[in-house]
Amino acid sequence: MTIQFNDETFRDDYSFRNSDRAIKRFPFPFHEDSYMYSVNMEQHRGGPSGSVYEKRFDVDEHYLSEMRDRAIVLAEDPLRCQSLPHMTLAGWDTLELIMVSKSEDYPDLFELHRDGSRWRWVNKPMGIDHTFTFLDETTLPCGPLEYITRQAQGDYAVLDQRGDMLYMDAGMVTTQADWSLDFDIGMDFFEWHAPVPLAHEMGIFKRALKFLLNVQQGAPARRLNWTMTVNPLLDTSPENYHKWGIQKTTLTPENIGAKQHLRVELQTFYRLPRSNALLFPIRCYLIAFQDIVSVPKWGRRLHRVVRDLPDELATYKGFIANRPMMLDYLSQYDDGLPTSPGVWPDLETEPPLQR
Amino acid sequence: MSAAPQKARAGAERIDVTVSAVVPVNDLVTRFEFTRADGRPFPPFSPGAHTVVEMQDGGRTRLNPYSLMSDPSDPTTYAISVRRDDAGRGGSLFMHRNVKPGDAMTLSYPVNLFPLDRRARKHVFIAGGIGITPFLAMIAHLEHLGGAWELHYASRNRALGSYVEDLTAKYPHKVHAIFDEDGEAIALEDLLDGQPLGTHVYVCGPAGMIKWVHDTATAHGWPAENVHSEEFLAPQPGKPFEVRLCKSDIVIQVGENESLLEAMERCGVDAPFLCRGGACGQCETEVVEADGTFDHRDHWLEEDDHASGKKIMPCVSRFIGETLVLDR
Amino acid sequence: MSTFQFPPSIRSRPVYGTLAPRPGKAHLMIADAEGAEAILSLAGQGPGLMAKTHVIYIPKGTGETYVDQLRALKSAQFYTGPTYAASVQRIRRVLSDAHMGLQVYLAGTEGLMGQAEAEAIAAGIPHSAIQTEHRGSVARRMQCVHCKGITEDVMTDPFTCAHCGLNLFVRDHYSRRLAAFQGVCVDAEDPGNVPEPRELYS
Numbered sequence: 114m115t116i117q118f119n120d121e122t123f124r125d126d127y128s129f130r131n132s133d134r135a136i137k138r139f140p141f142p143f144h145e146d147s148y149m150y151s152v153n154m155e156q157h158r159g160g161p162s163g164s165v166y167e168k169r170f171d172v173d174e175h176y177l178s179e180m181r182d183r184a185i186v187l188a189e190d191p192l193r194c195q196s197l198p199h200m201t202l203a204g205w206d207t208l209e210l211i212m213v214s215k216s217e218d219y220p221d222l223f224e225l226h227r228d229g230s231r232w233r234w235v236n237k238p239m240g241i242d243h244t245f246t247f248l249d250e251t252t253l254p255c256g257p258l259e260y261i262t263r264q265a266q267g268d269y270a271v272l273d274q275r276g277d278m279l280y281m282d283a284g285m286v287t288t289q290a291d292w293s294l295d296f297d298i299g300m301d302f303f304e305w306h307a308p309v310p311l312a313h314e315m316g317i318f319k320r321a322l323k324f325l326l327n328v329q330q331g332a333p334a335r336r337l338n339w340t341m342t343v344n345p346l347l348d349t350s351p352e353n354y355h356k357w358g359i360q361k362t363t364l365t366p367e368n369i370g371a372k373q374h375l376r377v378e379l380q381t382f383y384r385l386p387r388s389n390a391l392l393f394p395i396r397c398y399l400i401a402f403q404d405i406v407s408v409p410k411w412g413r414r415l416h417r418v419v420r421d422l423p424d425e426l427a428t429y430k431g432f433i434a435n436r437p438m439m440l441d442y443l444s445q446y447d448d449g450l451p452t453s454p455g456v457w458p459d460l461e462t463e464p465p466l467q468r
Numbered sequence: 469m470s471a472a473p474q475k476a477r478a479g480a481e482r483i484d485v486t487v488s489a490v491v492p493v494n495d496l497v498t499r500f501e502f503t504r505a506d507g508r509p510f511p512p513f514s515p516g517a518h519t520v521v522e523m524q525d526g527g528r529t530r531l532n533p534y535s536l537m538s539d540p541s542d543p544t545t546y547a548i549s550v551r552r553d554d555a556g557r558g559g560s561l562f563m564h565r566n567v568k569p570g571d572a573m574t575l576s577y578p579v580n581l582f583p584l585d586r587r588a589r590k591h592v593f594i595a596g597g598i599g600i601t602p603f604l605a606m607i608a609h610l611e612h613l614g615g616a617w618e619l620h621y622a623s624r625n626r627a628l629g630s631y632v633e634d635l636t637a638k639y640p641h642k643v644h645a646i647f648d649e650d651g652e653a654i655a656l657e658d659l660l661d662g663q664p665l666g667t668h669v670y671v672c673g674p675a676g677m678i679k680w681v682h683d684t685a686t687a688h689g690w691p692a693e694n695v696h697s698e699e700f701l702a703p704q705p706g707k708p709f710e711v712r713l714c715k716s717d718i719v720i721q722v723g724e725n726e727s728l729l730e731a732m733e734r735c736g737v738d739a740p741f742l743c744r745g746g747a748c749g750q751c752e753t754e755v756v757e758a759d760g761t762f763d764h765r766d767h768w769l770e771e772d773d774h775a776s777g778k779k780i781m782p783c784v785s786r787f788i789g790e791t792l793v794l795d796r
Numbered sequence: 797m798s799t800f801q802f803p804p805s806i807r808s809r810p811v812y813g814t815l816a817p818r819p820g821k822a823h824l825m826i827a828d829a830e831g832a833e834a835i836l837s838l839a840g841q842g843p844g845l846m847a848k849t850h851v852i853y854i855p856k857g858t859g860e861t862y863v864d865q866l867r868a869l870k871s872a873q874f875y876t877g878p879t880y881a882a883s884v885q886r887i888r889r890v891l892s893d894a895h896m897g898l899q900v901y902l903a904g905t906e907g908l909m910g911q912a913e914a915e916a917i918a919a920g921i922p923h924s925a926i927q928t929e930h931r932g933s934v935a936r937r938m939q940c941v942h943c944k945g946i947t948e949d950v951m952t953d954p955f956t957c958a959h960c961g962l963n964l965f966v967r968d969h970y971s972r973r974l975a976a977f978q979g980v981c982v983d984a985e986d987p988g989n990v991p992e993p994r995e996l997y998s
Contacts, residue, residue, distance in 0.1 A: 202586065296941060306807070308806060329742065354980065361985050387513075389516075588920075663895060665898060666920020691922050
């Protein structure tokens with residue numbers, strides 16, 4: 114099907130909206146009525162037709178607007194995309210993976226024509242038709258990682274693997290949940306996760322690392338993560354926190370349904386074939402509370418998860434101060450009925466709100 | 469999350485191939501070249517990677533890992549070199565005696581447990597015998613990228629030095645061939661001395677050589693992170709033993725000439741694996757109950773894991789005793 | 797003894813040890829202020845060590861207190877610099893000429909050790925092979941995550957960024973590449989509500 118691309122903003126007037134179709138395919142992250150950290154990995158080999166899991170790199174109605182927002186962020190702060198000198202080959206690996214995947218998965222939108230090392234890349238939505246030499250940086254307008262991730266939704270961390278450890282050695286990070294690539298670049302897996310509470314003690318990172326070290330070529334993996342954001346703001350960076358932090362205080366009982374957003378990351382993991390690095394795409398999906406509660410099952414469940422989340426996690430995810438107001442709002446959509454297992458909306462089988 | 473849970477099959481993804489060439493290299497070593505059965509290009513691979521070759525030997529499936537030695541930038545061909553081991557368990561003999569051009573075989577996707585450290589200012593390779601194979605791919609790769617390298621290659625004599633003529637002819641200033649029968653030896657202390665900061669050393673060869681390089685480098689003040697090695701352990705034969713697999717709820721017999729992992733596979737248990745050589749950690753298995761002695765032969769588990777008797781790597785390790793119950 | 801026991805912290809925060817001689821063809825010791833004490837102690841442990849050693853010392857506030865004692869170690873080379881900034885070109889020159897087997901020993905304040913460590917890592921020595929020993933001031937080198945400016949010798953939390961003037965709180969999250977801890981705006985969600993600064997570790 115052809116995608117209708119929205120013309121919308123993720124800043125200033127925040128005209129971002131999800132269509133009905135986008136709401137129904139939203140990657141709701143809670144498979145039961147409570148949440149605790151887990152490694153929760155599974156194979157990334159497609160998923161139900163139309164879902165965000167179906168393609169290797171999901172392209173949706175927000176594509177063009179997200180790419181415009183990325184360009185604005187990079188113009189203001191070029192340090193959001195960096196690659197340590199030894200990661201150039203991994204950048205080419207990333208370019209190859211995304212170009213091959215998108216041209217195979219969305220042949221009506223993207224084309225890749227390869228004649229030896231001479232490649233022609235056509236990105237119809239963005240109006241790009243460019244011929245370059247694979248593995249020759251001088252034939253691209255910028256580095257290979259930056260070139261392709263200016264055309265692909267989500268953040269990208271590129272992890273070097275050395276001696277049973279992963280290192281955050283390159284990335285494109287403009288839609289992050291409050292971490293700084295410029296600060297964290299070069300860190301090992303435990304170091305860049307150091308500020309996360311509880312999970313170290315639970316052994317989560319040790320197990321996750323062991324899993325990720327063994328992600329093999331041809332067998333990608335995925336998991337979900339989530340947090341909360343006031344306003345549909347993609348760039349919740351520490352760099353700009355002194356500018357956007359104040360927005361957290363603008364919530365009122367009247368505007369919370371439209372302003373408060375659940376922010377879900379679809380994280381995928383690919384072994385890159387030429388460099389043996391690990392590509393870690395972090396795709397951000399935003400949804401307003403008022404859109405979540407339009408799905409009765411999700412409304413019931415989100416209330417229970419937010420209510421029962423340990424304080425440390427609510428603090429780390431940055432919504433401890435707003436939690437009471439969130440609960441006042443969400444409780445209207447929880448009638449106490451049981452919910453069906455799994456993440457799907459189950460609109461046909463779950464009862465409407467009983468009040 | 470479980471959006472669309474799919475069970476992973478044990479081991480890496482597989483590729484169906486056709487044997488395109490069988491080339492004797494010398495009295496002991498033969499090169500096997502493969503093309504893809506479906507005619508598509510092979511996936512690119514990183515130098516140092518190995519593939520697990522599936523051999524259908526009568527009723528028995530043999531799975532042996534071999535380093536990919538072909539040029540990683542050539543997507544038409546994968547190549548391995550196999551040294552015939554007359555005293556081994558039969559995998560290399562099967563390759564030498566039975567595999568002919570045109571045969572259909574199955575390879576795993578490449579898995580790399582011996583990658584280049586791409587930060588290195590310079591790469592120094594030390595090879596013993598058939599340990600030359602991963603370095604052939606690394607050298608081809610670095611030549612494309614313009615990376616600095618040198619090779620010190622010890623073999624028994626010139627006739628048994630696989631690819632030594634090609635290498636010395638092509639790279640006369642970078643390749644240093646050493647022949648044991650001429651009374652030569654790698655001048656390790658000299659070559660470690662005077663390397664620029666940021667040099668990395670890679671060694672592939674017999675266990676004794678690997679230990680010698682690690683020990684000497686440490687004594688010369690080299691950081692452990694700058695010294696890399698790969699040694700595939702072939703599962704060694706041992707006395708037969710019996711194992712109960714509690715999740716599968718069966719009792720299996722491990723024969724003298726098969727590994728515990730192979731015995732599980734023979735009995736239809738889908739056990740995880742990647743390297744089948746005690747190095748990758750993928751097949752690590754919990755011990756539920758044991759009355760006897762473990763014969764740990766892997767490089768993966770820590771010493772205290774070995775001592776605890778709570779874990780075993782079924783690809784290479786064995787057991788001697790009355791009862792062994794595994795969580796598999 | 798000018799030692800301080802840092803409280804346990806998160807995984808990215810550096811942990812310092814005690815310098816001990818290691819085998820090597822050449823040795824580079826870089827210290828500031830009370831870090832001289834760690835060098836003096838190290839020199840006594842390895843006979844012949846100093847004959848293969850280049851010592852780079854920045855007295856900072858300690859003036860001449862340790863200089864004569866360090867000179868008396870008769871290292872192969874001995875240099876005192878007025879500031880780290882004045883010494884860094886020399887450090888880079890020494891590292892660019894060095895060979896594998898060089899041992900690096902760092903002692904003194906976190907700022908000095910962190911900056912010298914970043915130079916050694918860039919030259920090709922993994923951080924796990926670089927020895928460090930903290931001595932003297934517990935002041936921190938802080939990067940403002942907003943304007944990227946570095947504020948040296950921060951002693952209080954919160955503090956004012958020397959570049960952009962924002963009020964920043966002191967995190968334990970540390971970047972080895974930048975040789976700095978992270979400072980983040982303390983009053984972003986409530987402008988003007990800045991807690992009274994407290995001395996670090998008080």
